[in-house]
Amino acid sequence: MTIRADTSTGGTSGAGTPPPLYAPQKKVYPQSVSGRFRNIKWAVMGVTLGIYYLLPFVRWDRGPDAPNQAVLVDFPGRRFYFFFIELWPQEVYYFTGLLILAALTLFLMNALAGRVWCGYLCPQTVWTDLFYAVERWVEGDRRERMKQASEPWTARHVRLAATKHGIWLLIAWWTGGAWVLYFADAPTLVYELATFQAPMMAWMWIGILTFTTYLLAGFAREQVCTYMCPWPRIQAALTDEWALNVAYRYDRGEPRVSLKEATKLRAAGEPAGDCIDCYQCVAVCPTGIDIRDGAQLECIQCGLCIDACDNVMARIGRPTGLIAYDNDINIERRREGLPELWRFVRPRTVIYAVVIALVGSMMLWSLLARDMLGVSVIHDRNPVYVQLSDGGLRNGYTVRLINKHNAPRELVLSLDGPPGARLEVVGAATQRADGHLVTVGPDTTRELRALVSVPPGSDLAASTPVTFHITDPDTGEREAAADFFRAPAPANTP
Amino acid sequence: MADKKDIDEISGVETTGHEWDGLKELNNPLPRWWLWVLYATIIWAVGYWILMPSWPLINDHTRGLLGHSDRAVVVERIEALEALRRERGGRLIEASLDEVVETPALLEFAMASGRGAFGDNCAGCHGAGGAGAPGYPNLNDDNWLWGGTLEDIQESILYGIRSDHPQTRLGDMPAFGRDGILDIEEMRAVAAYVRGLSGLEVAEGADLDLGATVYADYCAACHGPAGEGSRDLGAPDLSNNIWLYGADVETIVTSVREGRASVMPAWEGRLDPVTTKALAVYVHSLGGGE
Numbered sequence: 001m002t003i004r005a006d007t008s009t010g011g012t013s014g015a016g017t018p019p020p021l022y023a024p025q026k027k028v029y030p031q032s033v034s035g036r037f038r039n040i041k042w043a044v045m046g047v048t049l050g051i052y053y054l055l056p057f058v059r060w061d062r063g064p065d066a067p068n069q070a071v072l073v074d075f076p077g078r079r080f081y082f083f084f085i086e087l088w089p090q091e092v093y094y095f096t097g098l099l100i101l102a103a104l105t106l107f108l109m110n111a112l113a114g115r116v117w118c119g120y121l122c123p124q125t126v127w128t129d130l131f132y133a134v135e136r137w138v139e140g141d142r143r144e145r146m147k148q149a150s151e152p153w154t155a156r157h158v159r160l161a162a163t164k165h166g167i168w169l170l171i172a173w174w175t176g177g178a179w180v181l182y183f184a185d186a187p188t189l190v191y192e193l194a195t196f197q198a199p200m201m202a203w204m205w206i207g208i209l210t211f212t213t214y215l216l217a218g219f220a221r222e223q224v225c226t227y228m229c230p231w232p233r234i235q236a237a238l239t240d241e242w243a244l245n246v247a248y249r250y251d252r253g254e255p256r257v258s259l260k261e262a263t264k265l266r267a268a269g270e271p272a273g274d275c276i277d278c279y280q281c282v283a284v285c286p287t288g289i290d291i292r293d294g295a296q297l298e299c300i301q302c303g304l305c306i307d308a309c310d311n312v313m314a315r316i317g318r319p320t321g322l323i324a325y326d327n328d329i330n331i332e333r334r335r336e337g338l339p340e341l342w343r344f345v346r347p348r349t350v351i352y353a354v355v356i357a358l359v360g361s362m363m364l365w366s367l368l369a370r371d372m373l374g375v376s377v378i379h380d381r382n383p384v385y386v387q388l389s390d391g392g393l394r395n396g397y398t399v400r401l402i403n404k405h406n407a408p409r410e411l412v413l414s415l416d417g418p419p420g421a422r423l424e425v426v427g428a429a430t431q432r433a434d435g436h437l438v439t440v441g442p443d444t445t446r447e448l449r450a451l452v453s454v455p456p457g458s459d460l461a462a463s464t465p466v467t468f469h470i471t472d473p474d475t476g477e478r479e480a481a482a483d484f485f486r487a488p489a490p491a492n493t494p
Numbered sequence: 495m496a497d498k499k500d501i502d503e504i505s506g507v508e509t510t511g512h513e514w515d516g517l518k519e520l521n522n523p524l525p526r527w528w529l530w531v532l533y534a535t536i537i538w539a540v541g542y543w544i545l546m547p548s549w550p551l552i553n554d555h556t557r558g559l560l561g562h563s564d565r566a567v568v569v570e571r572i573e574a575l576e577a578l579r580r581e582r583g584g585r586l587i588e589a590s591l592d593e594v595v596e597t598p599a600l601l602e603f604a605m606a607s608g609r610g611a612f613g614d615n616c617a618g619c620h621g622a623g624g625a626g627a628p629g630y631p632n633l634n635d636d637n638w639l640w641g642g643t644l645e646d647i648q649e650s651i652l653y654g655i656r657s658d659h660p661q662t663r664l665g666d667m668p669a670f671g672r673d674g675i676l677d678i679e680e681m682r683a684v685a686a687y688v689r690g691l692s693g694l695e696v697a698e699g700a701d702l703d704l705g706a707t708v709y710a711d712y713c714a715a716c717h718g719p720a721g722e723g724s725r726d727l728g729a730p731d732l733s734n735n736i737w738l739y740g741a742d743v744e745t746i747v748t749s750v751r752e753g754r755a756s757v758m759p760a761w762e763g764r765l766d767p768v769t770t771k772a773l774a775v776y777v778h779s780l781g782g783g784e
Contacts, residue, residue, distance in 0.1 A: 382623030386634040389734035426779040427595040
């Protein structure tokens with residue numbers, strides 16, 4: 001990593017005074033470029049933004065009692081829907097698994113080819129790229145934009161700026177608009193937004209995300225990556241010498257001389273590098289750096305300098321790849337005349353891949369094998385036990401039955417407790433030989449009040465374990481919840 | 495202001511031209527964004543004065559063009575809440591008590607609102623969990639002085655017990671000792687006899703024959719020949735294990751001597767019909783009712 005002190009803005013006071021720590025922002029005017037990596041970036045932008053903007057409209061049939069939106073965060077209903085997956089609030093730990101997977105995938109990408117996430121996939125990169133495209137389309141390429149910035153305002157500038165910011169705001173608004181669609185039925189909400197009947201909350205979130213998109217993609221841009229994002233710092237600590245990175249092959253490029261000079265030097269048998277110092281790599285860079293300074297924090301490794309350099313090399317008839325995905329090991333090996341060496345299978349990549357596979361399959365397994373039935377019990381706190389008229393004792397419980405199926409279910413609630421213990425259920429339950437038959441609605445829970453009584457003279461300890469069993473007679477599924485039957489401590493019994 | 499710009503040598507910043515003992519004040523203006531925010535808030539404030547109630551007058555205040563009033567908003571929200579309650583509670587009113595218990599949605603609503611109403615109105619005497627206290631019946635057990643069906647419980651809540659409601663439940667335990675009907679010997683004897691009715695230990699030397707006679711003459715009319723009690727009169731069952739005031743001889747003697755006439759207020763007119771119904775369902779569920 002190269003640490004560069006920016007001397008152009010340094011203090012004017014005498015020698016020996018360190019340059020100020022504060023450096024004003026230098027606006028970046030990236031030039032348009034075409035080539036392989038630019039095409040990859042367009043394709044990735046199309047796919048990622050396409051998913052983001054259109055996914056809420058994808059339908060997924062879950063039957064009559066559930067929403068038919070493929071991806072939906074249903075806060076009022078306290079459910080998260082993702083195609084065939086439906087999560088309850090108590091299952092948010094799956095998101096932890098998802099975050100672990102995301103982190104490990106990021107690490108694996110980094111071990112293979114550096115900041116793939118930053119260069120192609122990160123929302124900050126994608127939206128900034130889109131905003132730059134709009135800027136170029138409206139105001140022209142690098143030179144025109146720099147010229148306009150240096151000129152005083154004219155009617156034409158105002159018109160161009162208004163058009164640009166108008167389109168930016170429209171994109172930003174639609175970004176916020178798509179966001180809220182993930183939290184409600186998308187077609188309904190679109191209709192409500194169009195007819196101004198949407199809830200205040202929707203407008204508020206659209207407003208917030210319009211603002212953040214406009215600010216981050218239109219103004220903050222590369223400063224988000226350089227100053228706000230923690231990943232460049234972490235990335236530098238996680239990388240190794242085998243990882244590919246967008247690199248200037250200084251073994252080929254140095255010394256930098258002009259095309260004319262190089263012909264002269266080479267004719268004289270003197271060394272002349274392939275780099276002609278045309279600054280095209282700098283002109284196209286969205287973070288405004290010089291890749292020839294080596295790997296640096298600001299570089300998001302989007303590959304646009306590769307395209308720019310390849311275009312120049314092709315034009316002057318030199319081999320492409322002066323800037324390319326490479327690592328220092330191979331640059332050194334080439335310099336020493338050794339063959340290139342690529343090593344993608346290394347302990348680091350293998351471990352990442354294995355852990356990804358492990359976490360992924362664990363999540364899949366637990367998702368497929370998760371219980372569609374559940375029961376939980378809370379003992380009454382007050383009174384802890386009740387004396388009955390015949391001298392027996394009774395305890396009260398609140399039992400909650402959970403049915404994650406999308407159809408109503410008939411469940412049998414039964415009790416395993418001290419001898420003679422009798423279970424009663426308040427309301428809407430049919431007594432059967434094997435317990436109480438209770439209907440639980442589709443995809444919901446049902447709370448029941450349950451009373452357990454023991455006959456007089458049971459002579460129980462202060463606390464006796466009991467188990468509530470829940471059985472689906474149709475499928476044979478069983479679940480149980482343990483609790484205790486409380487009685488007066490034997491010593492205190494009159 | 496000086497005609498020529500005076501630039502501070504060290505910082506390179508223009509000075510205001512003011513000087514104190516050789517120290518010059520630098521002219522560092524406020525950041526432009528800060529000023530714009532200040533101007534925006536000033537414009538906002540002026541707009542606010544015009545649109546919203548803001549300036550106090552002697553007897554009133556300026557109303558503002560939008561006619562906003564926090565009081566009106568509160569009234570509106572309370573009305574909306576009551577409308578919601580009427581809608582939910584409406585179904586509770588139409589359904590019979592048994593239907594409420596048999597319909598999961600109604601039962602859930604009744605239990606939830608009953609629990610809240612119990613905490614607000616009943617827990618003071620009966621305890622937060624309805625476990626009662628001496629003189630205040632435990633609502634979790636299976637012993638009901640005036641009946642434990644949903645309808646019985648609702649009636650007790652509506653009209654009260656020995657309350658000032660014309661339809662109140664009435665029943666008197668006379669003060670046999672204070673009114674000179676029984677002497678202390680007789681009271682002790684009948685207390686021992688009553689303990690025996692529910693199988694409790696009887697003190698040695700107690701005159702059970704006298705107790706039986708006194709019981710038959712004075713108590714059996716309300717409490718029944720075998721102490722089974724009477725729900726019509728709210729006379730407790732004396733043959734079971736539940737003792738409202740306590741089972742020791744002294745407490746029983748006090749009951750006989752002074753009588754007992756604890757009061758439960760009538761809630762009709764104080765609680766709306768939906769709440770009373772929900773309370774009946776909730777109280778019934780505490781111990782399973784009858």
